[in-house]
Amino acid sequence: MEYEPVIGLEVHCELKTKTKLFCGCPTTFGNEANTQVCPICLGLPGTLPVMNAKAVEFAVKIGHALNCAISKYSKMDRKNYYYPDLPKAYQISQYDKPLNYAGYLEVPLKEGMKRIGITRAHLEEDAGKLVHAGGKAGRLDSSDYSLADYNRGGIPLVEIVSEPDIRSADEAYAYLTELKNILLYIDVSDCNMEEGSLRCDANVSVRPKGTEKFGTKAEIKNMNSFRFAKQAIEYEIKRQVALLEKGERVVQESRLWDVTENKTKPMRSKEEAHDYRYFPEPDLVPIVLSEDYVKKLKGQLPELPGAKRARFASKYGLTPYDAGVLTSEQELAQWFEEGAKHTKNPKGLANWIMGDMAAKMKEQEKELKDLKFDQKKLCELVDLIDAGTINSKQAKEVFAEMFDAGVSPAEVVKSRDMAQVSDPKAIEGAVDKVLAENPSVVADYKGGKQGVIGFLVGKVMQASQGKANPKLVNEILKKKLDS
Amino acid sequence: MKNELLEKTIHEVSADLKAKKVSSVELTKAALDYLEEIEPKVQSFITITRDEALRRAAEADKRLASGKDVTPLTGVPIAIKDLLCTKGIRTTCASRMLETFKPPYDATVVEKLYQAGAVSVGKTNMDEFAMGSSTETSFYKKTKNPWNLNCVPGGSSGGSAACVSAGQAFASLGSDTGGSIRQPAALCGIVGLKPTYGRVSRYGLIAFASSLDQVGPFGKDVEDCAIMLGAIAGHDPMDSTSADVPVPDYAAEAKKGIKGLKIGIPKEFFPEGMNREVSVAVKDAIAQLKSLGAETVEVSLPSSPYGLAAYYVLAPSEASSNLARYDGVRYGLRIPGENIVEMYSKTRAAGFGPEVKRRIMLGTYALSSGYYDAYYVKALKVRRLIKQDYDKAFEKVDVIATPTCPNPAFRFGEKTGDPLSMYLEDIFTVSINITGLPGLSVPCGMSKSGLPIGLQLIGKAFDEATLLRTAWAYEQATEWHKQKPALKEE
Numbered sequence: 001m002e003y004e005p006v007i008g009l010e011v012h013c014e015l016k017t018k019t020k021l022f023c024g025c026p027t028t029f030g031n032e033a034n035t036q037v038c039p040i041c042l043g044l045p046g047t048l049p050v051m052n053a054k055a056v057e058f059a060v061k062i063g064h065a066l067n068c069a070i071s072k073y074s075k076m077d078r079k080n081y082y083y084p085d086l087p088k089a090y091q092i093s094q095y096d097k098p099l100n101y102a103g104y105l106e107v108p109l110k111e112g113m114k115r116i117g118i119t120r121a122h123l124e125e126d127a128g129k130l131v132h133a134g135g136k137a138g139r140l141d142s143s144d145y146s147l148a149d150y151n152r153g154g155i156p157l158v159e160i161v162s163e164p165d166i167r168s169a170d171e172a173y174a175y176l177t178e179l180k181n182i183l184l185y186i187d188v189s190d191c192n193m194e195e196g197s198l199r200c201d202a203n204v205s206v207r208p209k210g211t212e213k214f215g216t217k218a219e220i221k222n223m224n225s226f227r228f229a230k231q232a233i234e235y236e237i238k239r240q241v242a243l244l245e246k247g248e249r250v251v252q253e254s255r256l257w258d259v260t261e262n263k264t265k266p267m268r269s270k271e272e273a274h275d276y277r278y279f280p281e282p283d284l285v286p287i288v289l290s291e292d293y294v295k296k297l298k299g300q301l302p303e304l305p306g307a308k309r310a311r312f313a314s315k316y317g318l319t320p321y322d323a324g325v326l327t328s329e330q331e332l333a334q335w336f337e338e339g340a341k342h343t344k345n346p347k348g349l350a351n352w353i354m355g356d357m358a359a360k361m362k363e364q365e366k367e368l369k370d371l372k373f374d375q376k377k378l379c380e381l382v383d384l385i386d387a388g389t390i391n392s393k394q395a396k397e398v399f400a401e402m403f404d405a406g407v408s409p410a411e412v413v414k415s416r417d418m419a420q421v422s423d424p425k426a427i428e429g430a431v432d433k434v435l436a437e438n439p440s441v442v443a444d445y446k447g448g449k450q451g452v453i454g455f456l457v458g459k460v461m462q463a464s465q466g467k468a469n470p471k472l473v474n475e476i477l478k479k480k481l482d483s
Numbered sequence: 484m485k486n487e488l489l490e491k492t493i494h495e496v497s498a499d500l501k502a503k504k505v506s507s508v509e510l511t512k513a514a515l516d517y518l519e520e521i522e523p524k525v526q527s528f529i530t531i532t533r534d535e536a537l538r539r540a541a542e543a544d545k546r547l548a549s550g551k552d553v554t555p556l557t558g559v560p561i562a563i564k565d566l567l568c569t570k571g572i573r574t575t576c577a578s579r580m581l582e583t584f585k586p587p588y589d590a591t592v593v594e595k596l597y598q599a600g601a602v603s604v605g606k607t608n609m610d611e612f613a614m615g616s617s618t619e620t621s622f623y624k625k626t627k628n629p630w631n632l633n634c635v636p637g638g639s640s641g642g643s644a645a646c647v648s649a650g651q652a653f654a655s656l657g658s659d660t661g662g663s664i665r666q667p668a669a670l671c672g673i674v675g676l677k678p679t680y681g682r683v684s685r686y687g688l689i690a691f692a693s694s695l696d697q698v699g700p701f702g703k704d705v706e707d708c709a710i711m712l713g714a715i716a717g718h719d720p721m722d723s724t725s726a727d728v729p730v731p732d733y734a735a736e737a738k739k740g741i742k743g744l745k746i747g748i749p750k751e752f753f754p755e756g757m758n759r760e761v762s763v764a765v766k767d768a769i770a771q772l773k774s775l776g777a778e779t780v781e782v783s784l785p786s787s788p789y790g791l792a793a794y795y796v797l798a799p800s801e802a803s804s805n806l807a808r809y810d811g812v813r814y815g816l817r818i819p820g821e822n823i824v825e826m827y828s829k830t831r832a833a834g835f836g837p838e839v840k841r842r843i844m845l846g847t848y849a850l851s852s853g854y855y856d857a858y859y860v861k862a863l864k865v866r867r868l869i870k871q872d873y874d875k876a877f878e879k880v881d882v883i884a885t886p887t888c889p890n891p892a893f894r895f896g897e898k899t900g901d902p903l904s905m906y907l908e909d910i911f912t913v914s915i916n917i918t919g920l921p922g923l924s925v926p927c928g929m930s931k932s933g934l935p936i937g938l939q940l941i942g943k944a945f946d947e948a949t950l951l952r953t954a955w956a957y958e959q960a961t962e963w964h965k966q967k968p969a970l971k972e973e
Contacts, residue, residue: 039588043808045581045689046568046590050723080804080850082827089807141822148812277850279859282693282801285723 002209003244005237006217007166007202008119011179013158013189014126014197015058021125021156022049022092029195033149041154043087048283051076055156056099056287057297058188059123062158063100064298065186066118072289074099076123076281081274084140084148085128093159095278098122099287105162106306107178108324109171113306116175117163128153152196158188164203164214169233176200176226181305185330193225200229204236206244215240216250220264223257232257236264308333316346325354335368339375348382349375356399372406381409388469394418422469424476427460430468431476434459445481453477486513489650490967493707494734496653497555500547507547507558511540511602514560518604518651524632524970526624527646529565529575531605536560539602546600555710555734557600562652564643565606566613567593567698568687576689577609577621580809580816580834590687591722592656592698592715599714604652607642611836612806613663613691615639616908619899620838628671629968630934634892637667637908640701644671647701648968654702654711658688660695661794662888662912665924668701669887669937672926672966674708674954675701679945680919681726683712684719690805692798693724695916704964705925705955709733712947728945736948737955742776744953747880749784752911758890764928764936765886768957772884775956782876782883786868790914793869795906796849796862797917803846809834841902870918877943882953885911887924887937911939921947925954926963932973935963 020027023040040047063070077095103118129152134144160179166172180198183189191198205217220236223229235257240250255264303311305327312323312333327333336353340346357378361367381402385395390413398412413419421427434456435442444452453474460473488496488510499505515533522528543558563569566576568586575581589597596603610620618626618641626641628634629649636645640657644667647655657664659677668675676699683698690696700711713734718727748769753762773779811817811830818833820826835843849858876883888908898905915922920941927938938957942950958964 039586042813044586044588044814045574045576045584045808046566046586046687048686048722048724050721078804080807082807082810084810084812084823087808087813089810090804141824146823275852277804277847277852277855279800279804279850279855283690283724 001245003206003237003241004209005167005169005233006164006205006207006214007168007172007233008164009162009166009172009175010201010203011160011176012126012199013062013160013183013191015055015156015158016187016189016197017052017054017058017156019052020154021052021055021123022154025154027155029192029197031151033147033151036151037153041087042150049092049281051284051287052156055123056289058156059099059121059158060289060294060297061186061188061301062121062160062183063103064301065182065304066100066103066105066121066160068100068103068118068121070289070294071097071099071101071287072291072294073097073286075286076284077278078281080277083127084146085130085150085153087128087150087153091125091127092281092284093124094122105175105178105182107171107174108306108309108320109174114171116165116171119161119163121158121160124157124159126152126155126157164205169230169237172202172233173226173230176229178305180226181328185302185304199224200226202229202233202236204233204240205250206237206240215244216252218250218252218264219254221254221256221267224259228257228259231262232264235262239264302330312336316340316350318347318350322350322354326350331368335375339379342376343379343382345382345386348386349379352378352382352399356396357403360400360403372404373402373408377402377406377408384409384413388422388471389413389420390418391420391470394420394466418467420469421464421467422472424472427464427468427472427476430460430463431473431480434463435480442481453481485517485650489514489517491653492703493555493559493653493710497557497559500558501553503547507540507543507602508537510558511536511560511604514652515604518646521649521651521970524627525629525645525649525651526626527607527642527649527651528562528605529577529608529621529623529642530573532572532603535572536602536604539597543600543602552600554599554714556596556714559601559653560604561596561601561711562605562607562643562646562655563593563596563603564609564640564655564657566609566658566689566691567656568689569593569603569606572606574606574689575623576612577623578611578834578836578839579622582622582816584815586687588687590698591684591719593687595715596656601714607640607646607655609642610639610663611839612689612802613639613658613660613696614802614838614842616662616666616905617893617895617898618642618667619895620836622836625895628892628934629970630672631892631932632970632972634894634934635670637670637888637892639663639667640675641667643701644668644673644675647671647703648673649970650967654700654707656698656711656715657701658691658696658698659912659916659922660691660697660798661916662909664699664701665887665912665922665937665939666908668924669926669939670892670935672935672963672968673701673703674705674923674925674964675699676708676712676923676947676950677915677921678712678716678947679726679921680916681724682728682921682945682947683715684717684722684725686719686721690801692801693805694801695794695798697916705737705951705958706734708923709737709951709955712951716947726945731948733948733951737951739952740776741772741953741956744777744882744949745880746772746777746779746953747782747876747883748779749782749787749876749883749885751784751787752885757886760928760930761886761888761890761936765884765938768927768938769884771960772953772957775960777953780880782880784869784872784876784914786865786872787914789865790869790917791906791910793862793865794909794913794917795845796858797866799842799846800849800859800862801846803843803850806835806839806843838902866917869914873914873918873920873941881943881946881949883941885939885941887911887939891930891932891934891936915941920944921950923947923950923954925957926966927957927961928963929966
């Protein structure tokens, strides 16, 4: 039987506000444990939360960017559960009135765009971090002791929940990539997975292809990169299909992705199956947003990756793929677009950016801000090629020098005396000379071995020290030989 | 020996301090000496802060000498309920759970009192986590009613009420979630005021039920209460549920008289078979108000019989969540266990008393999936209905007058075996917390056995001034507030 996976993703995105969601503590990553805490984020008795307005602003921007309906009236709720990383023993989150709901994301796939529904994107606080010493597998219940660091506790998060619209691990990967790109574009999160500012859980089930009813799902947690997410989902689909093929059942449970074994493994059931006893957070007033405020934030959104991609493709004559690469980072897209103003051949510019420039940047671990040349210089190079001043082989040398030393391509061409000879008379002289020196080859050609023309072109190029316009050389040679 | 200065009210002793007839250090010493002398009888305090008090008194004297920033509270010894956080001074909530807890910060109300120059002599006893109506659930001690040491002082702010009644402090702060200021004020024969929800900051008030809790003052008379309220009221950026409503000069407002004031009398608060002494005293008080120029109007609050039931769903629900943080991980009591779950359960089993556990279980149950709609959501609906009743009544009247509690003070142990009978003590007070309205209790009589009776006045939201005005006018015409307890067993 053929099976179809059904996947929904939950992404937690840490907002890059300067201070935490309910207190004035800084949100900097990586500082010494418990140095960014106060009575409020430690949940000391008597303290009260106060909402960070910037966090609401960022959350609403996420809602807009994901085409969500924005609640004019939403509220915070308490999600009650015991865990030592949660100082109040409840997380302040949103339950039945999320800030953003009913949105969607257009995800570029090989076969075209796919719309994936966004159920909700709500605001909540992050928990602290535990470090377990001794015992097995770094788990709380088997450790000798555990250390708690509350620096992260209370940092604002937006949880973005997708509809179960995703049908493969590749689609999940594409969704995550696009989502991250959007979050970076609207500048609300660092999306740094190593630092945990973007985290992802996946709900995965399979069903016989062509049926409507969802299969039993498993929730996969602990996927610390998009690559792991893809691997974990692929594994989980195979595991579930294999179970069904054997006539067994899928158990509804939470599973962890084990990076060392490349497997998903069930979590201990004790750590799940909660009744969170949600109820409205009485210490905070409801979040009431005016129409003007919501509109104003929409107006502040930059052009989003999807729109930019479409515009690049049509305006600059790029393939969807190229447009996708150039818009994959906002800075790169800006760099390209600024450059496109200086050349008549933006496609040529795009090719250089994605080709030699990207390769060299990767090789030398450089970022755009480290480049020694600007867009104007790269455009100069494109134009020199288009004008036939240098050929593509020379262009690579010119590019290399520009990349390393920042000199302008025109200067390189001049200093190295590279300018391509495109004067037919000068080339004719050289051609005549080569023809005279190689009578046997000429005879071969006339005898029908037309392929030997390449040898003759090479000889002419050699004679011109590579500067002759190869296209012209070819034309003149042909004319003379065929006459 | 009780120094006669200790018989005075704040507005009287404050004049003496300003006139340099007495220094704050002298006054504070006298208060502390007397406090400690009678403490074995009354047991109002969990922690007495003598050194801290004398230090603050010396500061107050400097302020009084300079004549700058002198308020009616400058140099006056007061007491603070032990659920208001005090920096560096342990704050126990009368629970074993927080026996060693020293907050690193002051509650906003405490900070405000310090700013006004008040001198705190200590932290008062209470029902554990403010859950109770007799102060008997305290882990530490049983506070006695100064009018009869065999009787309870009421609760949960029993220590704060008893210490003012007995003259251990001039005034005190309490908190009121279902009657915890008004009921002990009534039982101890002093004035107690629960402000409108949002009138006073809750920052630093260790939460019992966040949507109901409110900090308020106890005073020997209405004017002292007005002075205390003026010092603690106002918006606090640290508490988003505190309201940005201007704070009037309550002491001045209190003296404006009640001619033409419309007082509502809700028939539901005078049920058949209620305690006769209480109903007679309260009806006499209403007649007195009438004779002072007020009009009385019968009003109906038909949903109020459901108030107690709704309260005992809402308050425990919030409490079950608010008290979840006491898990032994970061502060307070920790009983080690083999694993984290065992540590949690051992700690909470040892740290909380039976009444707290009962309410945590009630609340956890009410919020559980499958029961949430039947209990919590329904209680919220009742809350709205009760609110509508009061809104409707206040279209016709300025103040509503009722008894504060169904009975005068009861004996120790009388109701501890039957939680429901204890909960019924709150029957006249809880609906005011549910609606968020302000309520005040003023002494209005004495039972034959010599126990005080209280008149409850309920006002419109943020109209504490009218409550104080009504109570002040009543007080001027009566002598109840001038009677002093004998600190005797019967």
